[in-house]
Amino acid sequence: MALLVRSGPVTEAVTEPISASRALPRSAVLVVNAKSRKGRKLFRRAVQGLRAAGVEIIAAHAIRKPKLLAPTIKQAVESGAPMVIVGGGDGSLSSSVDYFVGNDCVFALLPLGTANSFARTMGVPLDLEGAIEVIATGQRRRIDLGMIDGDYFANCAAIGISPLIAETVPHGFKAWAGRVGYLSWAMLMMFRFKPFKLTVGEGDTAETIDALEVRIANGPYHGGTELVDDAAVDSGEIVVQAVVGRAIPYLGWSWLTSILRLPARRHTTREFHGKALRVVTDPPLAISIDGEVLAKTPVMARVAQGVIEVAAPAS
Structure with a gap:
């Protein structure tokens, strides 16, 4: 699958290269909530698109039982994967972030839900190709999390x-x-x-x-x-x-x-x-x-x- 290329007027610009310390890992584990609105339909496209973009997929999981999503992500983070890509809606993404706290693992997302509020906040495109392009060419960004009592x-x-x-x-x-x-x-x-x-x-x-x-x-x-x-x-x-x-x-x-x-x-x-x-x-x-x-x-x-x-x- 080719990456989406957005055409537009040619302008002169100076693009600052991403330093090695901020560059994203080139390999990842993919975990998709296949019960989300678009998850099951787009899982295979996501695997193919990420590989075509140069991201090595160490393992790919399409989760159809919601209760298995969290333990699968936890296992992926604890396995030492440099990046874990989570595909799903806001609920799936929010239930995942706890496992990244205190771990040297980058959290990446494919917005496959209805509202996709977190993707909008992060500036991640809502289409699959655009989100893959971010994972392939983007950079690390350290962010805050909210907490309700002990829950991130x-x-x-x-x-x-x-x-x-x-x-x-x-x-x-x-x-x-x-x-x-x-x-x-x-x-x-x-x-x-x-x-x-x-x-x-x-x-x-x-x-x-x-x-x-x-x-x-x-x-x-x-x-x-x-x-x-x-x-x-x-x-x-x-x-x-x-x-x-x-x-x-x-x-x-x-x-x-x-x-x-x-x-x-x-x-x-x-x-x-x-x-x-x-x-x-x-x-x-x-x-x-x-x-x-x-x-x-x-x-x-x-x-x-x-x-x-x-x-x-x-x-």
């Missing part, structure tokens, strides 16, 4: 409607309906949703507000939409962003202004920044971590600064 996550955790969607969306619906269907289901779930009290911080610095949704962000994207403008994977801080208020339609307005990138979006939210922030809700609520419901408030949200290296586009 890649991009964003959420309280409010996101866990409700994750708990109620019919099996296979995202794979069939895609991102548009996912957003439509989100609009439907708003009628079942109730606002809540949010407290951020501890002691004298704690602040309580009325909230409609909360995003605990290590990166700007959530649900495939850029919502937390000031969050970044190398900022050294975690951002807790709340959509403020008690009127449910206001949540829809907040999402709409964010999707359309209107200046009004900043007037719908309140942000808290820090290295560690305690998050409490009344009543206690579920937390979805990159699309998977894995925790419940109260929790401590933290940043783990510069703990993994990721395959990123060349600067």
Whole structure:
């Protein structure tokens, strides 16, 4: 398979070569969640494309049983592979990052899900050929991870409607309906949703507000939409962003202004920044971590600064 070549006007430019210390490994283990939206269909294309791009595939695994994904990635990292490529949606990627912490192994990704928020944050193209090109020609980038208590996550955790969607969306619906269907289901779930009290911080610095949704962000994207403008994977801080208020339609307005990138979006939210922030809700609520419901408030949200290296586009 040939790499995708994007044509355009010829301009003079000076390209700085990637130093050996920042260059990506030329061999890797590939692990693809074949239950993800595109995983099974694109697995063989991924193997062929990576080899054609000059990346040696030490081993390739198409995982059809979700419970086998994590142990397969753990084994690949612990085997001493210089790079492990994970193909799947945000949930698959986020459940993988724990195994790279403290290991000299580069984390690379093939975005094969619905929202692909982490790929958007990293600037990785959403098409298979573009993502392969990053792995073949990109560079190492050391990034932060978020933490909910002791659990690492890649991009964003959420309280409010996101866990409700994750708990109620019919099996296979995202794979069939895609991102548009996912957003439509989100609009439907708003009628079942109730606002809540949010407290951020501890002691004298704690602040309580009325909230409609909360995003605990290590990166700007959530649900495939850029919502937390000031969050970044190398900022050294975690951002807790709340959509403020008690009127449910206001949540829809907040999402709409964010999707359309209107200046009004900043007037719908309140942000808290820090290295560690305690998050409490009344009543206690579920937390979805990159699309998977894995925790419940109260929790401590933290940043783990510069703990993994990721395959990123060349600067």
